[in-house]
Amino acid sequence: MRGRNQQHWQGQFMGCGYRMTKPREEILGVMEKTMDHLSAEDIYLAVHKFYPNIGLTTIYRNLELLVKMELIVKFEFGQGKAKYELADQYSKKEHHHHLVCKKCSRIFDYSDFMEKEVRFLKDTEKGLSKKYDFQITKHLIQFYGYCNKCQKK
C-alpha cells in the first residue's frame, strides 16, 4: 500500500539517520488515506487491522517523530486527546483551519477567506515579532461553536 509520497518519505528518514519501518509506513499510509482528524488511538486501531502486532507505544513514539520531521501536524481541540493530520504539502487537502463543534466535537475544515487571513497574519506576525522580540514559528486559528446539526434554530 504505497502512497504517492512514499519515495520522498523514505528519503526524509534516511537523511536523518532514521529508518523506514513497517509501523511508520503503515501510520503514514493510514493518514494519507483519510480526510479525518485522527487521534493516536484512531491510528492505532486503523494500523492494527493490517499489522496486529503494533503497540500503542509505537504509535505515540512515531507520531512524535513525524511531527518533529514536519510530515504531520498535531492539533489540540480541547477534547482531551490530540489529533493528527498530514502536513499540507503531503495532503490531498489545501491549507486550512478548523471549525470545532462544541456539542458533537466534529471538526470541519475550511480553506476560505485565506487572502484576508494571510494579510492579517503577515501584518500581525511582523508587528508582534518586532515589538516583543518574539520569533514566531507557528500560528493557531480556530473557531468554536455549533455545527449545522447541533445548533438550536
Place this chain on the structure above:
Amino acid sequence: MRGRNQQHWQGQFMGCGYRMTKPREEILGVMEKTMDHLSAEDIYLAVHKFYPNIGLTTIYRNLELLVKMELIVKFEFGQGKAKYELADQYSKKEHHHHLVCKKCSRIFDYSDFMEKEVRFLKDTEKGLSKKYDFQITKHLIQFYGYCNKCQKK
C-alpha cells in the same frame, strides 16, 4: 480581601441559584490579583495559603462553573495542563491574545494590532458561519515560537 467585582459576582451567583462561598471568593480573589495565567494547581496552592482546608477537587469543580458562568476563561496552550484567566470585563488586562514560547513555556499577552484582527475576524466569521451554517461562539488565535530569552540569535 474583597475585589472590586465582588458585588457583581455575588449577584451573578445568586441569580443562577448558586451561592457565593468561601472557596469561590478565594479563587476569584486570587485570579483578580494576578497578571499570570494560572493552572488549577497554581490556584490550589495560592488559595491554600489563606484557606488550608481547600480541596483540589473543589478548585476543579469551581473553575468549571466559573467558565460556564463566563467569569473566567480556560486556555489550553498544549502544555498538558489548562490555564485560566479572568474574563476581559473583570480583568485589569485589555482584550488580548497570547504568544507561547515553545522552549520556556511562558505566555506573553499582547493587545496590539487589534483593529486588523477585529476586521479579519468579523469578515471571516461572517463568511464562515454563512457558508458552513456554523454558529460561531468563540475564536482562538495564538502564536507559538521563541521568546526573547529563548531564541538563538
Place this chain on the structure above:
DNA sequence: TCCCTTATTGGTAATGGTTTTCATTACTAA
C-alpha cells in the same frame, strides 16, 4: 553473505492532570 552497531519495537508499569463517587456539611426558604 554474515556481523555489528544502533535504531526500533511492544508490553507493562507509571505518570499526571482531571473527574467521579460518596458521605458530610452548610445554606436558604418555608
Place this chain on the structure above:
DNA sequence: TTAGTAATGAAAACCATTACCAATAAGGGA
C-alpha cells in the same frame, strides 16, 4: 426548626500519554 438542595473534601477512578526495558530488526561494512 426543618426539609431540601448546593457545596465541600478525601479518596478512588479515569484516561491519554510517557517511561522503562528487554527483545528485535534494519542498514552499513567486512
